[in-house]
Amino acid sequence: MGAPTTYSPIDKWRFRVAGRRAPIAKVLVVDDDLIVADMYRLALSRAGHEVQVANDGVAALRAILSSRPDIVFLDIRMPKMDGMEVLRDLASADLTRSIPVVMLSNYDEPRLVSESISLGAKQYLVKAGTNPAELARVVSQWVEAA
Numbered sequence: 001m002g003a004p005t006t007y008s009p010i011d012k013w014r015f016r017v018a019g020r021r022a023p024i025a026k027v028l029v030v031d032d033d034l035i036v037a038d039m040y041r042l043a044l045s046r047a048g049h050e051v052q053v054a055n056d057g058v059a060a061l062r063a064i065l066s067s068r069p070d071i072v073f074l075d076i077r078m079p080k081m082d083g084m085e086v087l088r089d090l091a092s093a094d095l096t097r098s099i100p101v102v103m104l105s106n107y108d109e110p111r112l113v114s115e116s117i118s119l120g121a122k123q124y125l126v127k128a129g130t131n132p133a134e135l136a137r138v139v140s141q142w143v144e145a146a
Contacts, residue, residue: 049136
């Protein structure tokens with residue numbers, strides 16, 4: 001589950017016929033700010049990743065269970081269910097525990113960083129200090145390590 005998605009020879013052939021290469025990784029971006037989420041989606045797509053976006057914690061859990069992403073970028077403050085609750089749920093379930101989660105928030109509070117890491121987040125990035133193109137390097141770092 002935490003390992004990069006592998007595609008069958010038929011899937012690879014379908015990508016070639018369509019003039020595309022197989023995605024490097026399946027990425028889920030979870031952010032309630034639609035403009036920010038789309039900016040991250042675009043940067044990661046350009047880097048060759050298959051990207052899905054969820055705009056709240058409940059939609060994130062649904063997307064994780066249905067699409068089994070290779071990595072999740074997770075905001076903290078969101079409607080319906082915040083990112084810390086999502087992270088707790090992922091960490092407590094055998095099915096999702098191995099999915100790398102990178103917190104991506106504008107809140108640079110030491111308590112939130114510490115709690116995120118203790119709940120199993122691989123990394124904590126502050127949006128204001130993170131260029132969207134840098135996310136592709138983060139995907140490579142954690143997906144290849146899995």
